[in-house]
Amino acid sequence: MIKTDALIIGAGPTGLFTAHQLKLIGLNCEVVDNLDKIGGQCIELYPDKPIYDIPAVPECTGEELTNNLVNQLKPFDIKFHLNERVEEVKKENDNWLVKTNNGKSFSTPNVIIAGGVGSFEPRKFSPKECEKFENKSLFYSVKDKKIFTGKTVSIFGGGDSALDWAVELSKECSVNLIHRRDEFRGAQATIDKVHQLVKDGKINLFTQYQMVSVKGDKNLESIDIKHDNNDIKNLKTDYVLGFFGLIMQLGPIANWGLNIDKKTIEVDTEKFETNQKGIYAVGDICNYPGKLKLILSGFHEGALAARACFKLARPNEKYRFEFTTSSKTIKERLGVKGD
Amino acid sequence: MAKITYITHDNQKHEVEVQNGLTVMEGAVQNDIPGIDADCGGGMACATCHVYVKEDWFNKIPKKEDGEEDMLDMAFEPKTNSRLSCQIVVSDEIDGLEVNIPSKQA
Numbered sequence: 208m209i210k211t212d213a214l215i216i217g218a219g220p221t222g223l224f225t226a227h228q229l230k231l232i233g234l235n236c237e238v239v240d241n242l243d244k245i246g247g248q249c250i251e252l253y254p255d256k257p258i259y260d261i262p263a264v265p266e267c268t269g270e271e272l273t274n275n276l277v278n279q280l281k282p283f284d285i286k287f288h289l290n291e292r293v294e295e296v297k298k299e300n301d302n303w304l305v306k307t308n309n310g311k312s313f314s315t316p317n318v319i320i321a322g323g324v325g326s327f328e329p330r331k332f333s334p335k336e337c338e339k340f341e342n343k344s345l346f347y348s349v350k351d352k353k354i355f356t357g358k359t360v361s362i363f364g365g366g367d368s369a370l371d372w373a374v375e376l377s378k379e380c381s382v383n384l385i386h387r388r389d390e391f392r393g394a395q396a397t398i399d400k401v402h403q404l405v406k407d408g409k410i411n412l413f414t415q416y417q418m419v420s421v422k423g424d425k426n427l428e429s430i431d432i433k434h435d436n437n438d439i440k441n442l443k444t445d446y447v448l449g450f451f452g453l454i455m456q457l458g459p460i461a462n463w464g465l466n467i468d469k470k471t472i473e474v475d476t477e478k479f480e481t482n483q484k485g486i487y488a489v490g491d492i493c494n495y496p497g498k499l500k501l502i503l504s505g506f507h508e509g510a511l512a513a514r515a516c517f518k519l520a521r522p523n524e525k526y527r528f529e530f531t532t533s534s535k536t537i538k539e540r541l542g543v544k545g546d
Numbered sequence: 547m548a549k550i551t552y553i554t555h556d557n558q559k560h561e562v563e564v565q566n567g568l569t570v571m572e573g574a575v576q577n578d579i580p581g582i583d584a585d586c587g588g589g590m591a592c593a594t595c596h597v598y599v600k601e602d603w604f605n606k607i608p609k610k611e612d613g614e615e616d617m618l619d620m621a622f623e624p625k626t627n628s629r630l631s632c633q634i635v636v637s638d639e640i641d642g643l644e645v646n647i648p649s650k651q652a
Contacts, residue, residue: 364619
């Protein structure tokens with residue numbers, strides 16, 4: 208069990224800056240995120256796309272913004288728990304007991320939800336019967352490529368993941384690559400390589416096709432794919448891989464007794480507290496009259512939620528507002544010399 | 547102003563007047579039409595405002611810009627007449643537009 212002054216759920220820009228605010232005012236915190244890396248939507252959805260509306264930063268990409276926020280946290284020792292999805296939040300005496308899917312647990316008076324639009328999950332095939340084979344012969348990510356050796360693998364998708372795996376697996380397996388249109392959206396070098404491998408007969412390419420059904424009793428035997436002109440083809444296959452990107456699901460947050468409206472959590476605008484004392488929501492996931500889904504709004508919300516955390520984490524102390532330019536205490540925390 | 551008809555997957559028709567300059571996605575969200583999630587808020591960064599545009603209209607409205615087709619790869623059951631409704635701007639020219647909303651967005 209990890210004890211902390213505040214637990215932040217979500218390592219996107221809002222979660223990162225909220226961590227900074229908590230540390231500045233002398234509280235400790237831990238950060239949990241379902242993804243395997245820091246950055247949230249900025250890294251997952253638009254690492255290379257420029258952002259133009261961060262105050263005092265005329266232009267930066269999602270990746271640059273994330274790196275800068277991580278750099279800003281360097282003076283502090285903050286523990287990140289990645290690949291962990293918070294499953295349960297429940298009251299235990301005066302604290303919240305928080306449990307993740309991998310068995311980590313936290314005890315804290317303050318939980319700050321900076322979860323964006325929920326957690327990222329792989330987008331799945333639409334035919335219902337695909338579920339039967341999921342994680343047996345149908346996957347949305349590759350954990351151990353050795354299982355495919357010598358087998359037939361049908362890969363769906365047109366982005367980098369699909370193309371990279373088609374190239375990689377074509378060395379040891381028979382590969383079908385299926386995509387809904389002729390154009391791919393991966394790196395040009397990879398696209399060229401795929402086309403070369405198709406020419407060499409190492410990859411069977413099917414474009415303008417989509418999955419319609421999977422066949423097989425115990426084991427997957429074949430799949431039906433349908434062309435835009437309604438032609439149906441049956442492909443024998445041992446494995447199926449789907450790479451359709453990630454979608455955002457509110458997930459377990461829906462079960463924590465919070466007031467939720469259209470996938471967002473209602474908060475007040477003084478502390479950004481939810482209907483549960485000590486649980487706050489900041490960034491894209493919170494909702495209040497006039498809410499803007501801007502990164503800068505998330506920063507403001509996090510700063511105020513952090514001050515609210517102080518009261519519950521240090522009930523016997525009084526919070527005093529200080530500027531980073533002049534406060535000796537804050538400079539000590541940052542490890543910089545005072546004047 | 548343009549009259550836009552949103553048809554949900556259970557064949558319910560929702561006719562609304564949408565102001566010029568808004569997007570077809572915003573028209574749906576502001577009028578509480580079910581089935582348009584618009585998780586990213588209109589930034590072409592997700593595919594949860596996906597609609598099917600009736601064939602005759604599909605060729606009339608402004609074409610897709612770079613990036614929209616890429617995003618549509620991630621939509622639920624995309625078809626040849628798929629569009630992201632956040633990329634269709636409302637004007638007098640699209641008065642009478644009909645779009646079908648897929649059975650789900652994710």
